[in-house]
Amino acid sequence: MATTLYTPTRVTLGKGAEDSLGDELKRNGAKKVLVHYGSERIVRDGLMKRLTDQMDREGIEYVLLGGVQPNPRLSLVRKGIELSRKEGVDFIVAAGGGSAIDSAKAIAYGLYDKDGDVWDFYTGERKPQGAYPVGVVLTLSATGSEMSDSSVITNEEGDLKRGVNSDYARPRFALLDPELTYTVPPYQTSCGTADMMMHTIERFFHSGPTLELTDSLAIALLRTVAENGIRALKNPKDYEARKNLMWASSLSHNGLMQEGNAQRGDWACHQMEHELSGLFDVAHGAGLTAIWGTWARYVCLEDPERFAKLGEGVFGTKRTGSPERDAEAAIKAFEEYFRTIHMPTSIRDLGVRPTEKQIDEMAEKAVFWGKRTLGAFKVLGKEDIARIYTEASK
Amino acid sequence: MATTLYTPTRVTLGKGAEDSLGDELKRNGAKKVLVHYGSERIVRDGLMKRLTDQMDREGIEYVLLGGVQPNPRLSLVRKGIELSRKEGVDFIVAAGGGSAIDSAKAIAYGLYDKDGDVWDFYTGERKPQGAYPVGVVLTLSATGSEMSDSSVITNEEGDLKRGVNSDYARPRFALLDPELTYTVPPYQTSCGTADMMMHTIERFFHSGPTLELTDSLAIALLRTVAENGIRALKNPKDYEARKNLMWASSLSHNGLMQEGNAQRGDWACHQMEHELSGLFDVAHGAGLTAIWGTWARYVCLEDPERFAKLGEGVFGTKRTGSPERDAEAAIKAFEEYFRTIHMPTSIRDLGVRPTEKQIDEMAEKAVFWGKRTLGAFKVLGKEDIARIYTEASK
Numbered sequence: 001m002a003t004t005l006y007t008p009t010r011v012t013l014g015k016g017a018e019d020s021l022g023d024e025l026k027r028n029g030a031k032k033v034l035v036h037y038g039s040e041r042i043v044r045d046g047l048m049k050r051l052t053d054q055m056d057r058e059g060i061e062y063v064l065l066g067g068v069q070p071n072p073r074l075s076l077v078r079k080g081i082e083l084s085r086k087e088g089v090d091f092i093v094a095a096g097g098g099s100a101i102d103s104a105k106a107i108a109y110g111l112y113d114k115d116g117d118v119w120d121f122y123t124g125e126r127k128p129q130g131a132y133p134v135g136v137v138l139t140l141s142a143t144g145s146e147m148s149d150s151s152v153i154t155n156e157e158g159d160l161k162r163g164v165n166s167d168y169a170r171p172r173f174a175l176l177d178p179e180l181t182y183t184v185p186p187y188q189t190s191c192g193t194a195d196m197m198m199h200t201i202e203r204f205f206h207s208g209p210t211l212e213l214t215d216s217l218a219i220a221l222l223r224t225v226a227e228n229g230i231r232a233l234k235n236p237k238d239y240e241a242r243k244n245l246m247w248a249s250s251l252s253h254n255g256l257m258q259e260g261n262a263q264r265g266d267w268a269c270h271q272m273e274h275e276l277s278g279l280f281d282v283a284h285g286a287g288l289t290a291i292w293g294t295w296a297r298y299v300c301l302e303d304p305e306r307f308a309k310l311g312e313g314v315f316g317t318k319r320t321g322s323p324e325r326d327a328e329a330a331i332k333a334f335e336e337y338f339r340t341i342h343m344p345t346s347i348r349d350l351g352v353r354p355t356e357k358q359i360d361e362m363a364e365k366a367v368f369w370g371k372r373t374l375g376a377f378k379v380l381g382k383e384d385i386a387r388i389y390t391e392a393s394k
Numbered sequence: 395m396a397t398t399l400y401t402p403t404r405v406t407l408g409k410g411a412e413d414s415l416g417d418e419l420k421r422n423g424a425k426k427v428l429v430h431y432g433s434e435r436i437v438r439d440g441l442m443k444r445l446t447d448q449m450d451r452e453g454i455e456y457v458l459l460g461g462v463q464p465n466p467r468l469s470l471v472r473k474g475i476e477l478s479r480k481e482g483v484d485f486i487v488a489a490g491g492g493s494a495i496d497s498a499k500a501i502a503y504g505l506y507d508k509d510g511d512v513w514d515f516y517t518g519e520r521k522p523q524g525a526y527p528v529g530v531v532l533t534l535s536a537t538g539s540e541m542s543d544s545s546v547i548t549n550e551e552g553d554l555k556r557g558v559n560s561d562y563a564r565p566r567f568a569l570l571d572p573e574l575t576y577t578v579p580p581y582q583t584s585c586g587t588a589d590m591m592m593h594t595i596e597r598f599f600h601s602g603p604t605l606e607l608t609d610s611l612a613i614a615l616l617r618t619v620a621e622n623g624i625r626a627l628k629n630p631k632d633y634e635a636r637k638n639l640m641w642a643s644s645l646s647h648n649g650l651m652q653e654g655n656a657q658r659g660d661w662a663c664h665q666m667e668h669e670l671s672g673l674f675d676v677a678h679g680a681g682l683t684a685i686w687g688t689w690a691r692y693v694c695l696e697d698p699e700r701f702a703k704l705g706e707g708v709f710g711t712k713r714t715g716s717p718e719r720d721a722e723a724a725i726k727a728f729e730e731y732f733r734t735i736h737m738p739t740s741i742r743d744l745g746v747r748p749t750e751k752q753i754d755e756m757a758e759k760a761v762f763w764g765k766r767t768l769g770a771f772k773v774l775g776k777e778d779i780a781r782i783y784t785e786a787s788k
């Protein structure tokens with residue numbers, strides 16, 4: 001009956017947050033750091049130098065490993081583990097967005113696990129027993145990986161995208177400077193906004209009792225994100241908008257938005273999106289909004305009042321007395337919002353046309369070849385999932 | 395410019411949360427525990443046995459120390475330090491409300507500090523350099539001490555009530571079972587509701603920029619607390635109401651409600667209340683509501699829009715176009731709410747009649763004999779404080 005929330009990450013939020021890196025590493029006793037990153041922009045724009053200067057000053061050694069891609073790859077994780085072993089790394093700093101963080105967490109699992117294969121944790125064959133410490137300098141507001149227990153990696157062999165959750169992966173610190181997101185392109189800003197909204201929305205939908213306080217915080221967060229997503233698109237250097245989005249990304253995925261609820265949320269859209277982006281390499285946030293509306297209409301009758309409450313709280317959709325009609329209005333309001341920030345509301349909008357065979361393959365993978373179902377608000381089997389993929393592709 | 399949030403406490407919320415005590419102590423490597431508590435009801439009602447049974451099962455030794463009073467006393471803290479030293483205690487469990495937790499934190503500071511006087515930390519003469527680990531089994535939703543960095547102790551010599559904040563004091567775990575608050579008497583339920591509301595309200599008022607996300611979470615929390623405070627008074631065994639209050643008490647004081655804001659909040663009402671309850675031993679929550687309305691009207695013109703926003707968000711007070719009028723409506727709405735839950739809205743309502751000399755003494759103590767001012771929304775000197783005490787006593 002009881003639920004646990006554990007958010008040990010020390011978060012620093014605001015201008016110049018990244019200047020605490022040296023202090024944070026010292027506090028954590030780091031001696032040799034792997035700085036793991038994606039875009040070379042981090043080096044080109046001078047952020048990397050600001051980070052390494054601090055480590056130089058503290059007498060902390062470091063080695064750099066860039067090249068993380070969206071939907072981070074297992075091959076780079078393996079390379080990072082090997083490099084870190086050779087170099088005697090004892091702390092990993094992810095500088096970037098969710099991909100760099102998730103990749104850093106995977107390296108952290110692999111480093112701790114002396115003799116096995118790190119992919120075992122992602123297939124669920126083994127459970128992590130520990131991880132090396134990870135810290136974050138965030139440059140993209142989206143996945144919330146900077147406080148979450150989650151890491152998602154794509155294995156190129158078989159296009160498998162798999163996630164593992166454990167408290168060992170929660171970063172020791174997260175440095176959130178909104179100014180570091182000023183140069184995030186509009187499409188990525190939208191994808192990030194969609195992603196963080198979906199982290200809270202997924203948690204909002206389940207089938208057990210909910211805590212009113214958590215509902216009200218979730219609605220307040222979603223309303224604030226929706227407003228600030230538009231502001232950040234209009235003016236990418238709107239400090240307040242970027243700051244709201246940055247903090248919202250962390251709060252959406254650190255567990256606060258599910259605390260006290262009977263279940264951890266639905267997550268079917270996330271699992272379906274993992275298969276979609278595993279196969280077609282679409283942006284995660286866009287993949288989510290492409291599926292969500294179809295999912296929502298497919299499951300809505302389980303409890304239309306839940307959708308109505310969400311729509312009313314976030315977008316002020318009116319109550320008519322008919323929960324079904326109000327739920328449809330709520331779903332429409334979300335779709336309209338997604339379109340306003342130029343996010344797709346169907347797989348077709350993504351420019352992707354999965355064949356029947358591909359849909360079958362995605363559905364098959366999503367249920368782990370019959371080993372699991374998806375969803376909590378409504379439990380979905382392979383047939384349901386294939387139908388949602390098909391409907392969303394029309 | 396940047397602010398830090400650090401909430402390392404592992405929170406377990408829901409029925410039977412206290413049954414995790416053995417696991418939590420084991421996870422933290424506890425060998426000998428001081429169980430520190432207030433009311434003997436904890437022993438009489440069987441909670442203590444449920445706790446010690448778990449320690450017996452895990453082979454963890456323990457020693458009990460009860461007798462914590464509201465506005466916990468320094469003399470008991472000293473006794474706890476002495477007892478713990480003698481017994482070789484390495485972990486402290488507070489079983490109770492804020493007083494037991496604050497007293498446990500003080501013992502934890504004292505145990506870590508090998509040769510000085512623990513009261514030095516409370517006068518500000520020395521800064522804590524560490525503390526023994528503390529865990530919490532909560533039986534009263536109010537102070538939020540179960541996640542906070544704060545401890546407030548009363549020194550009987552001189553009726554001095556003083557607080558110290560440091561991350562060392564943040565509990566390792568907090569076990570929140572709403573059912574353990576079913577027997578909290580109505581007056582204490584109201585005081586707790588008022589106290590947690592005031593923790594969020596104090597943070598809402600400061601003079602620098604605020605983060606919209608934090609504002610919107612604060613308003614959502616206050617609205618939920620206000621509703622559930624009334625529900626819990628109507629039916630003390632309303633599980634959902636008790637659960638909402640319990641979690642809100644933690645979130646009101648763990649730092650979330652100030653993250654991203656330029657300042658930590660106003661806190662003048664808290665400091666003024668400390669002197670009031672230091673001298674007259676009134677309940678903290680009641681002392682706060684007794685002062686708040688007078689404080690609010692005294693400082694309101696600094697930024698009436700801030701009050702108007704709060705009133706509209708929490709109680710739906712209308713906007714008329716005049717921020718001053720809207721602010722007064724907001725203050726009235728809060729006072730009306732406090733009266734609804736039978737809380738005082740003046741010092742007179744408390745049944746206390748401070749003399750001029752006592753008011754002067756409280757004001758003098760509140761500013762540390764001229765060494766500090768109070769407040770951030772509006773900075774208050776001794777004169778202002780004396781005027782607020784006087785006005786609130788009329």
